[in-house]
Amino acid sequence: MVSQDLQDRRAYLGSYADRYFELLPSGGYRQLPIAAGVVFTENGQRLRLGQGLWATATGAARTRAVTVLDGPAGQIATWGMVTEAGHDAILGVRLRVDDEGLIDEIDTFVVRFNDMSSTFSGSGLLDAQRLARPAPGLLDLVDEGDRPSVAELRRAADGYLDGVSSGEAGLIPVADDCLRIENGVQTVLRADGLLPGRAPNPATAMGVAQQVREGVTRHIAVARDRGMYLTDPSRGLVMVRFFFDHPGAVRGWQGRSPFTGPNSMPAWEVFKVRGGLIRHIEAIIAWFPYGYRWAAEEQR
Structure with a gap:
């Protein structure tokens, strides 16, 4: 309660x-x-x-x-x-x-x-x-038996970021049916294999862990400058702010890279955790100059 x-x-x-x-x-x-x-x-x-x-x-x-x-x-x-x-x-x-x-x-x-x-x-x-409207189910209370602690919430968020940036899917405590929503768009488990305004991409039909196993996220070099953790165990929610660094299509790059040039992607990401697994992910993301940092952190 x-x-x-x-x-x-x-x-x-x-x-x-x-x-x-x-x-x-x-x-x-x-x-x-x-x-x-x-x-x-x-x-x-x-x-x-x-x-x-x-x-x-x-x-x-x-x-x-x-x-x-x-x-x-x-x-x-x-x-x-x-x-x-x-x-x-x-x-x-x-x-x-x-x-x-x-x-x-x-x-x-x-x-x-x-x-x-x-x-x-x-x-x-x-x-x-x-x-423009609340994400369905995000604020639902988690039954006490499935409710994570603050430490478990932070470990789940860090496990996701570690796994996505290293290519190690085993680090991510995620359910197979977990949806990920980025800027309001579902980017995993899409039955149509399409993102709005994009060419068909089989990766969008994969789940979170499968995308990592198949190398879809290999263009991400690191998930850095993590901070601003907010936690709500009663609803199984944890939020973290961070940057993904993308070196771009560097010389000698083999395979697909969604970015031609280098950039850094700032993100605010929320994970809903229940029974030890991430069940839902909501994020807002942008594209900033490569190596960009939250300069204000150094001023506090």
Whole structure:
């Protein structure tokens, strides 16, 4: 069972995220309960609150695809659709609320599809309609007998990242029927073998572990700079922020590489874990310059 205190804490934190998205299109950041010295970042760069997307957003969805509440840590992370200059974008927001009820940390991740790297053909993966509503089943409570601990949640997330980046499928504690959704698009176990706007690709019909075993992820060199872990054992959820580094089609490369040139892929990824296995994955991803880092981490 989840204690009433923790339920109240979740509702309290959820109201902060709702208010953030509600105020964004008007630029009304001054109406947020902000602590003195609040740290605000957009895509890893420390900005003054009111800059970045706060100055350019023109709309935000009323409901969002993913929310992870870490009540004991006073943190919430959520993402959904926004509009900026007539373009769709995805906005991820992490808020930390102090004991006084003031927001003292804000991290945001804006996936702007018109700014995608020229090394990737097309505008990138996006299903805006799906990202505008909650992911089915993600917030369902996990039965206590199948409920993971905080340590087990973190191990599951790290096992996935280790396995995908090393090509070792055995490191990933994942169920065969696990779905992975990236920017709202299902990228595994697709019966049609197609991604929107792409040529047929048999890899999209494979499961998570099979893709790794078959070498589909071999273009990933490393999963680095992991951090911002949020955990909710009652719902079997863990979120982690990281980078995948892609060296590109380097000289002597054999086989398929989805990227011509080098780039780094920042991601916020959420895993739902039940009975020791990852059952569902939700992620938002973008393409940034190779070697990009969250510079703001060094300023804290």
